[in-house]
Amino acid sequence: MRVAVDTNILLYAEGMNDPERQEQAEDLLEALPAGDVVVPAQVLGELYRALVAKARWSPTAAAAATRHWIEYFNVGVTGIDVLMSAFDITTAHQLHIFDAIVLACAAEERCRLLISEDMQDGFVHRGVTVVNPFAPQRHYLLEAALRPQA
Template sequence: MSRIAFDTNVLAYIAGVGRHPDDAAKIEAGRTLLRQLRSRASLIAPVQVLGELYVVLNRSGASRDEARETVLRMARAFGTADSNSSAFLSALDLSSAHQLQLWDALILNAAAEAGCALLLSEDMSSGFAWRGTVVINPFAASVDERLSRLIA
């Protein structure tokens, strides 16, 4: 079974967080994608993503307790991918070599370490591949063929 990791924005949409009028479509698309993938892939949430999600939820009006409960619910629903000092050092190298934001590099590294084939991300460069993990934008106008095969 394929392993698929989720970036923060994708989980935020699934949690119902929208900041712009067009985000309602992304919320629905994210939730639909989750339903489609749930039985077809092993879903992974890197711990960095869960931490960022907590901040996003809190800044979007959720109380700390509400944000905590949402993050814990997602952590239970998904597998998690940890980060450690070795992962951080790898992320530094990845960030430097490919001009990625450090925290994005840490998320991508965690996904790769967890054996994920795909990392679903709205804001990383779609198609970028590193250590066997390919970044895919699930909200792109045309669905990537690797994602299409999983949800078909």
């Protein structure tokens, strides 16, 4: 099952929040089959910006962290089709344009899940279900996406 990951999950894995949330994000990302994970290009840009602007990382360190995720996961490209779809999403559902780009990219990449703490848990668009991995009850689709633990 293809899964897209939103910016907040990568930020937590990079240590932006508390140690418990960092460990949860790291464990989640480790448990997902890397070949089935898509990180929209929009997410990578947001990650870099947040690491520099909010976490006060050097541009060099932020670029290195962002490159790590580029090498580890598949990158979803934001082309004109994704952008046009994002405009439709913002119009129909009042999502912020950058969240809509992430969701549209996930749909274009044929993802079944978008893992995000920031968007509405359970929201579905074009077959993509937004799932908050930190919700008290883990969504059944997220359970299905996680590779079996040995």
